[in-house]
Amino acid sequence: MKNKKAYFFSLDAFITLTIILAVVLFIKPPTSQVVQEIDLQKDLITVLSSIKIGEINNSYVQELIANNTITNLNQSVLEQIGEFYANSRDEAEFLGNEILGNLDLEINVGLYFNEMLISISGSLPLENSTEVWTSRQIISGIDNNINSSSRGFSSRAFLFSENKVNYFYFGGYVGDGNISVYLGEDVVSAKVEAVFSGNFNVSINEEAPTSYNPSLGIPFAFTLSNGFSQGENILQFTSNEENLYIAGGFIKITYNDTSSTENLTKFYFPGIEGFINLYDGFYVPGKLKEMEVFLNYSSLYNVFLSIGNTTIYQGNGSSVQTTLTNSTLAGMLDFSEMNDKTIPVRFGLNNVSYVLNLKKDADVYSVTDISGSMAASCSKGGFCCWFLQDCKTESGCNACGGIYEDKISSAKEANAAFINSVLSDASNRVGLVAYSSSVDSSNTHLLSKDNVSLINEVNSWIATGTTCICCGINEGVNRLLSESNSSAFRSLVVMSDGEANVLCDEQGTLDAKQDAIQAACDAAAQGIIVYAVAFGTDADQTTLEAIASCGEGSFYFGSVEDLVAIYEEIAEEILNAAYYEQTVIGEGFHTSVYPSSYISVEYEKETPYGLIVNVETEEFGSNAPIGSFNLPSDGIPYEAKVVSYSGSKWTSKVGVYNNATSLWDNIFDLSEYGTQYIELGDPYVVNIPLDKLITGENLVNVSLGVNEINLTNGSEYDKIIYSIVKNISSFSPIVSSADGCLWTIEFEDGTNTTMDFPEDYSGDENCSYTSESIIYNNNDAIDSAIYNLFTSLDLDSDGKIETKFEEEDLTINSIEVEGIPFVWETEAQVRVWR
């Protein structure tokens, strides 16, 4: 009896199984009903576009037709709503709501025009939706019902910039001493770009100066926006170090000036206080009618002024103010030969031995220590290196907590950087001497311009042996004497990481260190400058300092981390030293020319009416010596100039490519004025005659030289500055509104500003004309007119406006036209969401 209980569990389970099967077999789930609103947004756009407003069965529409609010019965419903929207009428919303409401949709639907919600059906806000579908359609129309109350608007935007831009060009060489520039009255800002000879200070109207530390040999730019007065403004460049000079450059001056352009150009001289030494040029922009020169200077030594190759003035005295009248000048110069030409100008001191503007080529030997101590090593690795790790590898050394130094690799890297830096000037040469116990010729390289070959040699060096610094110096000196000559700037860069421990018979001091120092002294005696680098903490800094001192060079101390930077610094010093050679000036001269001095030319040239828009191109860069610029078809070229950073040479020739002949037309040739360039001015800016320019791309080629032979390429920093006279007004089409906008504008100088147009605009519409985005309402007459104006002022179509202006400079006239047909256009959207 008790055993029967053993079926109970099985019985229970069986019953459960039966229930499950019953559920599966006999009980079905409830009906699945799923609703899908397919493409409702597309359907609604289609429906509203298909049904005409005049035939829709809707009481509200009939009412609007009856009261003549709706007059064009052939428009679609969507077009009618669009017209109401374009006219800013509330009927757009009412009609939209009427239609959506009657549809009684279970889903949320919104009707939008230009992203603005017109009407909505449903309770869920779009912001809270999880899924959104959108359909779009552009609709447009013409409101041509003359009897309706519809109004059209047209606007005209007129830019009358209070800010005029003018350029002051420094000339190919302006020196030597304190330099000042007369900027004029009502200056708003001044952007300076020039090659400076060293660190300098700038002060405006003798106020507290600001210091600048430019990179040598390349243009340095900065902008001055504060400190100008409404009266006359003088910009002064001074230097605490030595006589300053400027080797080409310009000041872009923005004036708050309403004066109109005159056909009278004054080329003001930069003021120089120190040693008058000016190489410059000026341009006659048309047919020369009259000319006048005014000089204001102080010099007890005889000064001279040459225009072209004619010396038109010589004299001296204290506080001399003299005017060369037109009749005087006409007797000395052939005016007819000066029309549309850039004329070189030279102003300097007579009877002074100038060290003239001849750059020396640099020949330099890198004398590098490759003794055993330069090999890669691991210090402070301890027993770990002996028993646990291979500390010859960086990872093994690090694993033992040691300090890994790979001096030879750093030296190779530094030499490679040095080679590339020095050879950046194509006229320079580099040679290599690697020394250890002696100099092995297999570890040397002759002076060369081939950086690949030189760097291959560097990479072949292996560190071994002792340290014979004097061997390295002597080998470098001997090679420079045999491979180079005194016309070049000759130097050695001697590097060592240890102490000199090998003697040299040439010096014979019986002390290895003294031999090394004496070798440097001997090099200096031969006109060879010796720079010394102590590499690492084990280097004999005292000896190397003495080497640099006696070798008339500089001493540097470097570690593994900064050796490359040091070699690059030395390379720059050598490049500059080679350059400085040209600008050694006399001592004890105290002469001045004041910035009120000028050359004035009056010329015949029709100045077109309009706004002058100035454009600076990018630097020529890798395309040097050729630069290009594009002239737009909707502007009249007013001026075009190429600025040439001629450095130690003269801007010798400038050509413009002639597409008709496929040849370069010379627009400037210094050799016309003489073969001895050193006696001529060096124009920094060469004007391009306008008849040489074409609409579209223009190519300009610049050549440099010290005489008419052996011309070299112009600088990569050259650029073209041109100006276009543009129509300064623009119109909008007749559209439905003229409200205005808050504009965000980006100018070519990178600055952004926001301005209300019209000035009293107080709405919340935002428009932009920037490189990032261009947004405006094309159904707003004011916005359209301003957009059209900005487009015409954006010469390179980069979303940045070339001409800087203030809010008050832009005048806007809006004309309301009653009953005049006008077009409107808008984007209609239907959005469906849930």
Added chain:
Amino acid sequence: MAQFILMSKRAQVWSLDLIIAGVIFLLGIIILYYYAINYSTQTQTQLNEMFYEGNHASELILDEENFGILVEGKINQTKLEVFDSLSNSDKKSLLGIKNNFYFIIEDLEIDGVFVPYIGIMNSSEVENLIQVTRLTIYKNKPTKFQIFIWT
């Protein structure tokens, strides 16, 4: 001793019962599990097919070509009545619908008489039902067009 043997046998019987019950119970769970999974997939597949049919049918009906009922974007009464006059099997055949369907439009009128729907409406038990809503123009009014398909 005998009592001990008897108790031992009883224990074995209970254990066997428990094991058999466990097996039966697990079998039930497995059947239910597979049924639930398969039913869900089956249902979804069927719904997808029905949606396809519904979308396709609505496209065909709201068309100006072939047997579609539109002219110039609006429902044409004549074409609508011609469509309505087709037999249910012909309607299903033309629309490519295997299942039952009907569609409704506000103020739907056939031969001058207001009708609630066009298509098949019977009292058969509904297992799956889908609804596709479109918009069109009927009697010069923007109108909802809703097609229902069920199995």
